[in-house]
Amino acid sequence: MGGFLFTLWHAGWSPGDPTGAVPPCTRHIWKRRPHFVGIVACRIGTAFAARTDRASLFTVGVWTNRLLLWGIAFELAFTAAVVYAPPLQHIFGTAALSPAQLAVVAPFPLIVWGVDEVLRRVRRHRDATRAATLSTSVTSRLVEGRMAEQAG
Incomplete structure (x- = not known):
């Protein structure tokens, strides 16, 4: 949506201009499909992010999954072909994006x-805090139990 709003602007x-069904200023924009390229770009980020639930991608390794990298390369090549190759532009109704849109x-x-990555870091910190709290709680219960046994 950000790419499409940038293209509109x-x-x-x-904001506030009449839009109607297809406003005159956007007729040529519908062909540019910056939102399509934006979705593809976001899916690439999601593909890397989905490799791990808790660990940082840096510990897993960005370049370790070659099949994923080949898939992303194919996705980028196909997207570029749909957006820039004239025969595919005709089939899919697209047009080349401007450098500003890219x-x-x-x-x-x-x-x-x-x-x-930030959300995973927050989860790891929260889990570590919970584990430390639980460990402290269990340790103090054991100590209290032993002290009660010795006193009784």
Whole structure:
């Protein structure tokens, strides 16, 4: 959506402008499909993020899953063909993206992966805190139990 809104803004649209079914400023934009490329970019970030539930991707290794890397390479090549190859542009109703649109969409994989990486770090910290609290609680119960046995 960010890519599409950027394209609308770049075409002269601003919030509050009438839109109707297909506003004049967006007729050429529908063919550009920045949202399609944005979705593909986000799915790449998700593919890397989905490799692990708890561990950081840096500990798992970014380049260790060759099948995933080949899949991403194919996905990028196919997306580029759909967006830039004239025969596929005709079939899919697309047109080449502008460099500005590509610049907006390019960081999407890193954003998606980065947010997931932060969430995993928060989960690891929360789990470590819970484990430490549980360990302290169990230890204090054992000590109290032993002291009660010795006193009784």
